[in-house]
Amino acid sequence: MQPMYSRSAFSRRHFLASAAAFSGAAGWLSGTASDAAEPKPFSFVFFTDPHVQPEKGATEGVKQAFAKVNALEQRPDFVITGGDLIMDALNVGMDRVQLQWDLWDECQKTLEVPIHHTVGNHDVTGWSSKAIVKPGDSGYGKAIFSERYGQGKTYRSFDHGGWHFVILDSIGQDPVTLDYKGWIDDDQLAWLKADLEKTGTQTPVILVTHIPFYSVWHQVLKGPAFPLDGKALVGNVFEFRKLLALYNIKLVLSGHGHISERIQFDKVVYLQGGAVCGMWWKGPVHGNPEGFVQIDCHPDGSFQDRYISYGWKARA
Numbered sequence: 001m002q003p004m005y006s007r008s009a010f011s012r013r014h015f016l017a018s019a020a021a022f023s024g025a026a027g028w029l030s031g032t033a034s035d036a037a038e039p040k041p042f043s044f045v046f047f048t049d050p051h052v053q054p055e056k057g058a059t060e061g062v063k064q065a066f067a068k069v070n071a072l073e074q075r076p077d078f079v080i081t082g083g084d085l086i087m088d089a090l091n092v093g094m095d096r097v098q099l100q101w102d103l104w105d106e107c108q109k110t111l112e113v114p115i116h117h118t119v120g121n122h123d124v125t126g127w128s129s130k131a132i133v134k135p136g137d138s139g140y141g142k143a144i145f146s147e148r149y150g151q152g153k154t155y156r157s158f159d160h161g162g163w164h165f166v167i168l169d170s171i172g173q174d175p176v177t178l179d180y181k182g183w184i185d186d187d188q189l190a191w192l193k194a195d196l197e198k199t200g201t202q203t204p205v206i207l208v209t210h211i212p213f214y215s216v217w218h219q220v221l222k223g224p225a226f227p228l229d230g231k232a233l234v235g236n237v238f239e240f241r242k243l244l245a246l247y248n249i250k251l252v253l254s255g256h257g258h259i260s261e262r263i264q265f266d267k268v269v270y271l272q273g274g275a276v277c278g279m280w281w282k283g284p285v286h287g288n289p290e291g292f293v294q295i296d297c298h299p300d301g302s303f304q305d306r307y308i309s310y311g312w313k314a315r316a
């Protein structure tokens with residue numbers, strides 16, 4: 001198959017549409033018809049919390065991280081972002097929102113493989129009690145993300161190499177304060193139920209959610225009784241975990257905490273993928289450097305993950 005994009009000239013819509021088409025059930029990067037019947041191992045990159053902004057060299061940092069992805073010895077078939085692509089759209093004016101998205105586009109153009117996006121809280125315009133952009137204003141909420149980066153949606157799924165990938169939208173909104181909260185809404189859960197039914201109980205599944213389902217780092221660093229608010233974790237996982245348990249979920253990828261954390265409970269690994277921006281471009285997070293995760297998937301449903309630093313040095 002010919003390369004599905006040109007590095008210098010592609011529209012984002014075309015690029016993403018191609019990425020999706022390319023990731024069909026028989027979607028090998030350089031596959032043939034016979035390959036489709038016999039899945040081979042493949043690799044992808046989970047690239048979360050880049051938080052691009054004009055300050056602190058962040059744009060160069062994201063490009064440096066993409067250059068590292070482009071140069072990986074084992075070339076990934078695609079990248080999945082874990083959200084919070086930009087520093088913040090919650091509490092800034094529309095000019096600043098647009099500036100950050102333009103910087104993101106400038107960075108993304110340098111990536112040489114397809115990319116799929118997950119929405120993060122900081123990618124949502126104005127969902128904050130301190131918002132400058134208000135309900136009813138143009139670009140409020142998830143409109144920019146879904147149009148430019150989500151193929152018109154904020155959640156979706158695709159198949160690749162015998163695996164099923166589900167990109168979730170974990171950003172809910174408190175109806176009173178208008179702040180974001182970790183939540184998968186009912187419409188999405190109905191879609192997820194149907195999507196998993198269609199996938200069946202044998203296919204290995206990877207879920208991607210910006211806000212984690214579970215996390216332990218607060219308890220490690222702040223004590224066992226430290227209370228988590230509704231922004232730290234997805235609040236209704238407890239209600240839909242029984243649905244997930246019916247299927248062959250192997251891995252739940254998340255971002256949000258900027259922590260590199262790996263929890264295994266029963267047969268599922270919950271991996272929080274560190275952060276491309278580290279501590280908001282101010283340095284490593286508890287000793288973990290700025291980086292991303294590469295994951296190798298095998299046809300038998302096994303996988304390996306490794307955290308990869310791209311060698312960023314924080315600027316003053």
Ligand SMILES: [Zn+2]
Binds near residue numbers: 257
């Ligand atoms: Zn976040």
